[in-house]
Amino acid sequence: MTEEQYFGDREDYHSMEELHKAALAKEEQIPEEGNERGPWWMYAIIILVLAFGFFYMGRYLGEVSDRPHVLFTETDPEATEEEELDMMATGRQVYTRVCQSCHQQDGSGVEGAFPPLTGSDWVVGEPGRPVHIVLQGFEGQIVRNGVTYNATMPGFGRLLSDAEVASVVTYIRNSFGNDATEVTPDDVMDMRDASSDRVSTWTEEELNAFIENR
Amino acid sequence: MGPKKELRVTDLDRSARYVVLFLIISGIFWLLFGTLLALLASIKMHMPDWLGGFGWLTFGRVRPLHLNTMVYGWASMTGAGVALWILSRLLKTPILLRGYIMVAGLVWNLALLAGSVQILAGSSRGIEWLEFPVSTMVVIVLCVLIMSASVILMIRYRRVKQLYVSVWYILAAFLWFPLLGLVSSLPIFDTPTVQAGMNWWYAHNALGLWFTPIGLAAAYYFIPKVLGRPIYSYGLSLLGFWGLALFYNWNGFHHLIGSPLPTWFVTISIAASVMMVIPVVVVAVNHHMTVVGSFSAVKYSPTLRFVVFAAMSYTFVSLQGSTQALRSVNEVIHFTHFVVAHAHIGMYAFVTMMLFGACYYIIPRITLQEWHSKALIKWHFWLTAIGIVIYAGALQYIGLFQGWDMNNPDVPFTDTVSMTIPYLMARSMSGFLMTAGHLIFAWLVVKMVFRTGEQPDAPLIWEKIRREFAL
């Protein structure tokens, strides 16, 4: 059939609308449905999926309570046993998640906002300074490499364990071109005890006085 | 009632004209608006300082508004128009309560406008998929409820005996959505964790119980209609419909794996998500076996081309969704761009493409006008199809790596951001393609509906299918 035959003689229609109406008249029929059964593998899929669904529900339902994370609370007690502490690796992890957002990945800080950890006497000098700054924080004006900084660093004593503080201080004392002695968790424990009555952040004067008095 | 007068298709389409056109054109307006917001949001993800000084254009306001205009503007309004038209055709009954529906459509548009201003001005409700303030949402739901009344009345006063499969889906959609909307507005869920559960039960069901049934109803109508062949199997239609009703309802909590909601609800949702494979495979077989042998018709029929693309996307996105729900997969892809792309395959490659296909069939019939350019329709198809494929491909590819790296604590978090930048740019590129497609579509509709410019003097497409397939 050609277009002309299908629509009849084009001359019969005076407009597109009439043409459409003629065509629409052939659209009366509602779609019908056949009675096929479908391929066998479709039923195989249905059975497999049903079986998997009920198996999954039975296996992972956990308990009928308000508790979340039921499937993940049974931690292996062996895993939490004391492992040999790799100071640099742990320190790097702690640095990445706690310190890096201000002091940056390479320890260079943000000029004018957060002081650098590179080429700093405090970082590589007497370990008490970096440890106490990490524990209780620091505020007030300081000058590093000719740039003035005046930001407040909060203390992380509550967030970090002795081992974590020791690791991260060891890490910054031995990275970014720094080279200084290790700090052990026991050192940190002693220092934590020594400053246990201190709740506010340190200023430069207070910290220097505290370190000298020890 | 006396003996029912036999109504011709021409009468039905004429009576549907203003209601359906109003809903579709409103939808297209919101499509264009939502597309603009999408571009803004997409570009801002790799150029964060662009227009950075304007609070009302910040990413966190533009992105939710994009979702809301697309969902409650474009897809819901056009979807409702398409569904009502299909229903009128299938029941041989004119659309009832037309006046009320026109008013509802008007109010709906105003509610969307108000909601848009509210979100940009900062009074978002802050719940994903439910950002419009409760009052605005309730207005929209009431508008849909008027259409639901029309659907129920049309079925009550139908002039045919049998209820074709599309009717089941449309009835279900118009019963489910108002209930969903009302439940989501209830204050009884106002404790945070409980609200999170309600949130994802609602959001997943908005797709599964509102857009999916409308989309499937359209596929079930247009595929046999364009091809002039019966649907492969009534039994499979039944199985597919009841499978969806049974399993889709329970899917929502797979968005909450690892969250502080009780584990056993999450497990039930995961199992139900996997069982969604059943209705999806059944529907896919039903559609595929109907089309098989006449596949070349997609070359001639823009409707069939869009509808087949959409139906295949539905199968793909649903099977992908069932996989994503599994804990081991979810552990990687949750919280990444993979899920964003998945949502777009659902709402765009399936729902939106289906609605485009439906519009290409419906609008010439209710306006008795012809599309102005066959070439532009092809451009529309290829721009949007290639656009969404690039979108999904780029984001799902990088989403996997983003997820793997996020679960590797040795990779700094910043790296999981910077690695995505080239792919976010590719997403913006794909956005421009889809935008071009939408502009072409809107231009074609405007030219036809408002009869501007030179009218074509011969039908462009739809006679050709009849010639080939002797419908």
Next chain:
Amino acid sequence: MIRYSILVFGILATFLIAMFGLTILPKIFIDEGVTEPVYFTPFEVTEGHRVFVREGCIYCHSKQVRPEGFGADFERGWGRASVATDYRNLLPHNLGTMRTGPDLANIGARQPGEDWHYLNLYQPRAINEESIMPPFPWLFEEVGEDARPAHEGLNLPDEYRVPGRKILPDDEARYLVAYLLSLDQQITGVD
């Protein structure tokens, strides 16, 4: 032939049963554990939460920590697994589904530095060049260098500094930071 009554019944029954199962039932179970608020929420925190919601922070920052062994949330130091009581006070829930930026469930403990938050909100790239977080300058005000001598301006790096001006956090920025600092798992739900 499918009957209309069966159709309507089935459509409503499947919906209502699932609705009961996924909304009402969780509410019953969760509400049992979460009854009374255990701590007072200060005004600044409530207001800050409002700003947090308004600016759509949740579209990039989730606020839920997955349990140890599922993902690397714990190893990344984002905190312990979240529980229902962590969320008891403020609506909307803000659990989030995206981590374009890091999780914020325990940000108050992880990053307690106010200065850092102000700087990051005003111009994230002043701290991290690779950040794609939007800037929020409308939460700050720009005043002359000599205005309000009691208040220090933000410590911006030179490239973001306007000569002769200083940037001060507005009320909303202070509320938002107060809210962020309140996101501390040791203060919220302890059970």
